Amino acid sequence: MEDVHLAVIGAGQAGLATAWAANRRGVRPLVLEAADRPGGSWPHYYDSLALFSPARFSSLPGHAMPGDPERYPGRDEVVDYLRDYAARLDADLRCGKRVVRVDRDGDVFVLATADGSRVRAAAVVAATGGFARPHRPALPGLEGFTGTVLHAAEYRSPEPFAGQRVVVVGGGNSGVQIAAELARVARVSLATRAPVAWANQRPLGRDVHWWLVRSGLDAAPVRRVWERGPVLVNDDGRYRGAFASGNPDRRELFTRLEGGKAVWDDGTVEEVDTVLLATGYRPALDYLSPTGALDSHGRPPHRGGISAAVPGLGYVGLEFQRSFSSATLRGVGRDARHVVRRLLAGARR
Structure with a gap:
């Protein structure tokens, strides 16, 4: 059996940032990636996905995303960037190696x-993100819905939904972006528990991420503040304009689904073809269960990315791991440096 100093599970943005942080400390890590090429979940996102942060604030450490720093890169640009980044690392990167189990010996x-x-x-x-574990909330009647139910993880483009009645559930950036795109070919409602909270993408001529970084909020441990407040949707006016047209529209979450129909809170009942869940993800860490690292809900107790249950185990890429931006391209590098420093210090004792 082969022995290595540091193993990184996943070669998406979090895993690649971790490998870079290990290089900075003189360690050549082993990186195990399930897919046949690095890039994590990015190749599987919907075709039109565009970052809500400009390239200037969407880079991993050590290598800036090329091109105009003020542009908002699309999915394929991010994929190309991550694969180029991987090629620059001093890492033993092995693709087609899905980790199915981790044990302690x-x-x-x-x-x-x-x-x-x-x-x-x-x-x-563990840097495997959550794309493999899309969150499907227990909505009334969802299990018995006779139309199509899919998660945003399964959505690629609007063409298959032409002429349909579609309800998108979830008021975050992805839900709004998908609803607006679908409305070009379908009748679409965005169903949320609270009104969409619009945030000006470029206040005073600067992207909102410029303000977050300059103010220090981007790296601040403010989980409780962000979780208690509304989910903000960054917008330069395009999406508000789309919703102002009436298609898509925004409605209170339906009371229930009955067969192939949605029952709205005002008592209206209508046929629905597709319910699309833009309801986020949960950490995909089942392979760690044998170590005792996960709680009864499958969550990883940790302190800033260092496992609170298992010595020598760390995480990079978890939402709110250490800050608001922990699960983003701009935030994983900061967290990776912290986690690698702590883990390698412990491993040398």
Whole structure:
């Protein structure tokens, strides 16, 4: 069985930032990626996805995203950037290696992959994000809905929904973006529990991320503030304009689904073809269960990305791991440096 100092699970933005942080400390990590190429979940997002942060604030450490720093890169640009970034790293990057189980063997970890290979590691960073575990809330009648139900993780483009009645559930950036795109070919409602909270994308001529970084809020440990407040949707006017047209419209979340119909809070009942859930993701970490790292809900108790349950185990890319931007391209590098420094210090004791 092969022995390594640091194993990183996942070669998306979080895993690649972790490998860079390890390089900075003189360690060449082993990076195990389930897909046949690096890039994490980015190649699987919907075709028209565009970042809500400009390229200037959407780069991993050590290599800026090329091109106009004020533009908002699309999905394929991000994929190309991540693959170029991976090629620049001093890492043993192995694709097609899905980690299916991690065990403890004394003071080390044993990682098993789907193809039967096994590796021992003194320290492990789980950087697999949540795309493989889309959150499907328990909405009234959803299980018995006779139309189509899909998650945003399964959405690619609007053409298959032409002429349909579609309800998008979830008022974050992705839900708004998908609803506006679908409205070009379908009759669409965005169903949310609270009104959409619009945020000016460029206040006083500067992108909102410029203000977040300059003010320090981008890196501040303000989880409770952000969680208690409304979900903000960054907009330069396009999406508000789309909703002002009446298609898409925004409605209170339906009371229930009955067969192929939605029952709205005003008592209106109408046929619906598709319910699309833009309801986020949960950490995809089932492979860590044998270590005892997860609680009864499958969540990883941690302090700033360092496991609170298992020594030598860390995380990068969790939402609100250390700050508002922890799960973003601009935030994972900061968290990766912190986690790698702590883990490597512990592994040398």
